[in-house]
Amino acid sequence: MSDYIVLVKQVPDVSQITDNAFDPETGTLVRARLASVINELDAQALAFANMMKKMSGDDKARIIALTMGPPMAEEVLRYSLARSADQVVLLTDRALGGADTWATANPLAHAIRKITKELLKCGDDYFVVSGMQSVDGDTAQVPAQIAEELGLPCIAYVTGAEYRKKRFEFTRIISGGSQTVATKKLPAVITVAKYEHTLFATFSRTRWANKADLVKWGADDIKATHIGAKGSKTAVIRVFPPGKSARKCQHLSDVKSLAKVIMDSVKSGNGQADQNGDAQADSYVLPDKRKDKFQRIFEATQKEQDDYQLLIEKIKELGIKSVVQIDDSVKEKILETTGNSIHKKTLDDMIEGFKATKPAFKGEVWVVAEHSGGVVHPATFELTGKARDLADSLETKVGVCIAGDNVGHMAEELIAAGADTVYAIEHKVLKQFDPTAYRKAVADAIDKYVPQIVLYAATPQGRMLAPMVSYRVHSGLTADCTGLDIRDSSRKGDIGLLLQTRPALGGNVMATIRTKNSKSQMATARPGVMKRLPPDPSRKGKVVKHQVELSEDDVSLEIIQTELGSGEVNFGADVIVSGGKGMQSRDNYDSLLGTLCEGLSNKLGTQVERGASRAAVEQGFIERVHQVGQTGTAIGPKLYIALGISGAIQHMIGVANTETIVAINSDPNAPIFKQCDYYIVGTVEDTVPQLVQALKAE
Numbered sequence: 081m082s083d084y085i086v087l088v089k090q091v092p093d094v095s096q097i098t099d100n101a102f103d104p105e106t107g108t109l110v111r112a113r114l115a116s117v118i119n120e121l122d123a124q125a126l127a128f129a130n131m132m133k134k135m136s137g138d139d140k141a142r143i144i145a146l147t148m149g150p151p152m153a154e155e156v157l158r159y160s161l162a163r164s165a166d167q168v169v170l171l172t173d174r175a176l177g178g179a180d181t182w183a184t185a186n187p188l189a190h191a192i193r194k195i196t197k198e199l200l201k202c203g204d205d206y207f208v209v210s211g212m213q214s215v216d217g218d219t220a221q222v223p224a225q226i227a228e229e230l231g232l233p234c235i236a237y238v239t240g241a242e243y244r245k246k247r248f249e250f251t252r253i254i255s256g257g258s259q260t261v262a263t264k265k266l267p268a269v270i271t272v273a274k275y276e277h278t279l280f281a282t283f284s285r286t287r288w289a290n291k292a293d294l295v296k297w298g299a300d301d302i303k304a305t306h307i308g309a310k311g312s313k314t315a316v317i318r319v320f321p322p323g324k325s326a327r328k329c330q331h332l333s334d335v336k337s338l339a340k341v342i343m344d345s346v347k348s349g350n351g352q353a354d355q356n357g358d359a360q361a362d363s364y365v366l367p368d369k370r371k372d373k374f375q376r377i378f379e380a381t382q383k384e385q386d387d388y389q390l391l392i393e394k395i396k397e398l399g400i401k402s403v404v405q406i407d408d409s410v411k412e413k414i415l416e417t418t419g420n421s422i423h424k425k426t427l428d429d430m431i432e433g434f435k436a437t438k439p440a441f442k443g444e445v446w447v448v449a450e451h452s453g454g455v456v457h458p459a460t461f462e463l464t465g466k467a468r469d470l471a472d473s474l475e476t477k478v479g480v481c482i483a484g485d486n487v488g489h490m491a492e493e494l495i496a497a498g499a500d501t502v503y504a505i506e507h508k509v510l511k512q513f514d515p516t517a518y519r520k521a522v523a524d525a526i527d528k529y530v531p532q533i534v535l536y537a538a539t540p541q542g543r544m545l546a547p548m549v550s551y552r553v554h555s556g557l558t559a560d561c562t563g564l565d566i567r568d569s570s571r572k573g574d575i576g577l578l579l580q581t582r583p584a585l586g587g588n589v590m591a592t593i594r595t596k597n598s599k600s601q602m603a604t605a606r607p608g609v610m611k612r613l614p615p616d617p618s619r620k621g622k623v624v625k626h627q628v629e630l631s632e633d634d635v636s637l638e639i640i641q642t643e644l645g646s647g648e649v650n651f652g653a654d655v656i657v658s659g660g661k662g663m664q665s666r667d668n669y670d671s672l673l674g675t676l677c678e679g680l681s682n683k684l685g686t687q688v689e690r691g692a693s694r695a696a697v698e699q700g701f702i703e704r705v706h707q708v709g710q711t712g713t714a715i716g717p718k719l720y721i722a723l724g725i726s727g728a729i730q731h732m733i734g735v736a737n738t739e740t741i742v743a744i745n746s747d748p749n750a751p752i753f754k755q756c757d758y759y760i761v762g763t764v765e766d767t768v769p770q771l772v773q774a775l776k777a778e
């Protein structure tokens with residue numbers, strides 16, 4: 081007889097971006113100029129909680145919606161009341177503003193404690209239900225960090241539920257497939273990845289919702305320990321427009337032209353992989369190794385960069401060779417000759433900064449490995465390559481932390497991929513990935529060895545584990561990075577920081593973030609963006625066995641069933657043709673896609689492999705092993721043809737390294753058209769047979 085606390089958030093409506101929403105000077109999206117709506121996945125979470133209540137047959141179960149935000153966020157609470165919430169709580173206070181995920185999860189968890197004690201009086205019998213992530217942050221970190229603060233199990237990426245033997249069994253997305261799980265104890269946190277049965281508001285309920293009293297709490301009411309910008313463990317350094325896609329995004333009006341570009345792209349390989357990813361920046365060297373002792377390699381706002389350049393010019397003009405020469409009279413001179421355009425405090429900070437030469441963080445650069453069936457996930461190798469690059473710049477070592485029941489045999493491959501030390505945590509309780517047990521094991525190793533950087537793959541597993549571990553070890557975390565670089569801070573002498581660059585607001589802006597008030601700097605990075613180093617079997621490294629005390633009590637979930645793809649697929653083929661939900665049926669997939677693959681293979685004399693979107697796999701058009709994307713396989717062929725695929729981020733992540741992307745879609749506004757090289761607007765039923773003929777004629 082559980083109650084439900086649903087987390088809802090008001091977000092900018094990124095689906096309706098008007099021209100004036102962009103700042104003409106900076107080119108970035110101005111959030112305040114967008115309309116505000118309920119985060120779509122939170123609306124789905126509300127409907128999901130309502131469905132759970134109905135399934136359990138408990139009419140008395142209550143649903144409380146909770147939001148943290150400015151006073152206007154009450155709109156999403158009234159939305160919730162009008163649909164299914166019985167009561168709502170608005171957590172609002174200026175002191176809570178400017179928070180990162182750490183300082184958002186902390187007050188929300190404290191508010192949940194207060195709700196369960198004072199409003200629901202439900203003891204341990206409740207579920208916290210939220211959307212998987214919000215469209216503005218896209219981090220998926222807050223629910224997992226709330227679970228960590230409250231010491232609860234967390235089931236992420238849920239897509240369905242069944243009520244059996246008086247308990248819920250949840251279906252969730254995992255890397256390479258899906259899984260049915262139940263939580264061993266309550267309360268529990270659930271994040272909803274997809275539940276498309278929208279709730280509609282009735283007229284009478286809307287009238288009631290508009291007048292109903294809201295419970296309003298401020299920061300003092302909940303006694304949270306970390307709030308606002310001060311309690312945050314990350315800070316945004318810079319926001320900038322996303323680089324123009326390297327894709328050509330060229331509309332073709334006839335299949336003949338399409339057949340020609342297809343032939344050309346495979347023959348000449350004239351395409352280009354997406355360059356929005358981790359472009360190789362100039363290598364970072366520590367200040368002691370720099371010829372110019374005043375040189376600082378940093379990333380900052382334009383004003384900070386301008387101040388720094390001006391100061392460097394003045395230092396040169398005054399013939400200063402060492403920072404010790406800069407006394408108060410020199411500072412006065414600098415301020416005078418720059419017409420006081422540099423603020424005195426900024427000048428003091430920058431000069432202090434020149435005195436620092438040692439990195440702000442100490443320790444190794446770590447990767448937390450992901451593996452399944454005794455095989456290391458490709459993203460772990462990519463991250464190990466990146467870690468090698470970062471560690472070489474910082475003159476430190478690369479550690480890979482791998483947990484499981486029998487993982488030692490994977491060490492050799494990790495060392496060949498760039499690791500100096502493999503920290504192996506072996507325990508029978510770690511046989512299957514359980515977030516609670518794994519986060520205890522990994523956090524224990526991090527507490528002991530205190531690496532300065534910890535990287536995780538932004539897979540469902542990494543995006544679940546990283547927030548829990550980061551919260552447990554009191555460190556900041558940036559989600560879903562596409563760029564990781566070492567830089568100095570232009571002020572105050574923070575040397576050798578990990579700058580974490582990621583897309584935000586649905587990819588409409590890029591943000592560079594740094595860690596603060598933390599032992600380690602942590603980030604999850606998108607699979608397929610970082611480059612794996614060619615394996616070097618001659619590399620030497622060591623294996624350190626890390627012992628952790630674990631028992632069955634540390635396992636929070638019962639895994640009922642796992643469905644993973646099996647079978648042989650050659651995703652190393654030069655050409656891959658994928659079908660999406662737009663193929664409409666398995667018959668269409670087989671006949672249309674099959675004929676195109678055959679036609680291409682005959683014409684080009686190369687193997688052409690079949691791929692699919694997750695939605696196509698879920699529709700049963702083809703086996704799961706063919707799925708391309710974040711939870712499928714990341715591929716990098718010469719040519720990728722997407723038939724009836726919309727271009728969701730989770731799909732496109734998997735094709736970022738493709739040379740040429742071609743799309744056929746009946747919707748003239750399909751998002752994939754902005755992420756491909758050539759496209760045709762048309763149905764697959766009409767276009768594919770014509771294309772097959774046109775290829776024959778080529």
Ligand SMILES: Cc1cc2nc3c(=O)[nH]c(=O)nc-3n(C[C@H](O)[C@H](O)[C@H](O)COP(=O)(O)OP(=O)(O)OC[C@H]3O[C@@H](n4cnc5c(N)ncnc54)[C@H](O)[C@@H]3O)c2cc1C
Pocket residue numbers: 212237253273540659660661662663664692693694695696707708709710711712713723724725726727728729730731734744745746747750762763764765
């Ligand atoms: C944690 C998580 C992980 C995920 N991992 C993956 C992943 O690895 N891979 C993946 O693909 N997705 C993944 N997804 C799902 C992803 O968000 C999208 O839901 C999915 O990619 C959509 O697949 P689709 O484009 O085939 O379907 P839809 O989004 O439904 O698009 C169908 C497209 O077909 C077009 N269409 C319809 N009829 C026709 C026609 N007759 N001719 C031509 N075009 C037509 C439509 O215009 C539309 O653009 C993941 C989601 C989550 C939450």
